[in-house]
Amino acid sequence: MSAPIATGYNFAYLDEQTKRMIRRAILKAIAIPGYQVPFASREMPMPYGWGTGGVQVTAAILGPDDILKVIDQGSDDTTNAVSIRRFFQKTAGVATTTHTSKATIIQTRHRIPEDAVKEGQTIVFQVPIPEPLRFLEPRETETRTMHALQEYGLMHVKLYEDIARHGHIATTYAYPVRVNGRYLMDPSPTPKFDNPKMDMSPALQLFGAGREKRIYAIPPYTSVVSLDFEDHPFERGAPDRPCALCGSTGVFLDEVVTDDKGARMFVCSDTDFCERALMRRTAPEEIA
């Protein structure tokens, strides 16, 4: 499974000065929870939109003793996850895992693992568009002023539109949050199901947007509140059925089409969680 270490590259691909620059941005981001810190994003050997922001953040914080887990929509074995994992195996030679509890750094595209994360772990999110107000207010100068003055009414206009059109808040991913009672933040396109996991999380959460050249962070044990109306409170939207493979309930499910006649099944989006739940059920003594 492990790939041979590539020669001719610095540890974790980026040169040391670049890593220092990114670490400085990360430190600033941690100091001001939810604030988007600009950084000099580098060209990475992968296209924008494939997680160049997350990869740069991971490269900057990765040490030789770290154990890396990479997931794509909860899955350890889809293209994006496999190629980023191999990238760090080749350029840093670090150990990798699929087990949430064993990883020290979890790079993710749009999910937070079902297993509770713990102190000392770091979750790195890949972010396409860091500015939650972008689609409502296209001017960067204006959105910066709005952040500075905490003029966040516009975000509620979006939620109002949702209720007016659909009868409920229909935003299901990239659901806007207020971090530490101050900055409005886009939690990257994670499903809103994962928003409550960000609140008071014991793990450090870092967000990297490569194309948009922004880094932001939620330090451990920081309040993260999903926006809502008093008479239309935030709803997590838990699925109404168990996973078709492992039978777990209260987890985020993916819809999988199984044939061309409309048959489908709903299975855990977190593949590592699903596998172990399945093993626990079939051979409980092996896990113990």
Added chain:
Amino acid sequence: MSCEVPLLVADHVSRLYGSRIGCANVSFDLYDGEVVSVVGESGSGKSTLLSVLSGSTPATSGRIFYRMRDGNTRDLATLGEAERRLLMRTDWGFVRQDAAEGLRMGVSAGANVGERLIGAGERRYRRIRSEALDWMGRVEIDPMRIDESPQTFSGGMRQRLQIARNLVTRPRLVFMDEPTGGLDVSVQARLLDQIRSLVREFSLSVVIVTHDLAVARLLSDRMIVMRHGIAIESGLTDQVLEDPREPYTQLLVSSMLQV
């Protein structure tokens, strides 16, 4: 009565663009419930004056005072940006000639009216909704169209929606820049009628910029005539129109269309 102290005072306000004059040495007082019109031909500095008064363009010299809701009169130049923006979305309104500039065209009519309420801290959907419905009724837009985008509205409806959006937070001072420009005559008449009754109902103070003397005559109590950036004549609207003193004002009055 608080009417003793003017709501807005312009004290020798000038705005220069390099060596060119935008407007120069304009002074006037605006009291509660009073409508002042600024008239003049294109390029006479009307709109410059309006953007200076509303704080979107800094004055080159001169001062502007505003009596805040707490009764204290403040020099607008000393307000921080946060205070100025708060004023702009609560105590003031700004009705633009092109409704597309004053509205958020990407969201529904209801959200357009609701935005200022939300900005003022309202977090109850039902309240926002009912206020939006109420205001659409007031400006005679079919409440059934509350969830439609203003893109689908006619020019007159957009303008009325813009007025509703501005008045929903019960501002005391409204700036209007050619609110009836670009509308056909019958729609104009209807809109003017509505503006007039809203001004009465909420005893709004209004600074209205227009090139149309008929609009000024219908709406305003007092009138300021501008030419080349300078206020050449001012006084009660009827007085200025009946008995213009300056040759230029006489020319303007005589070029009014008579039907």
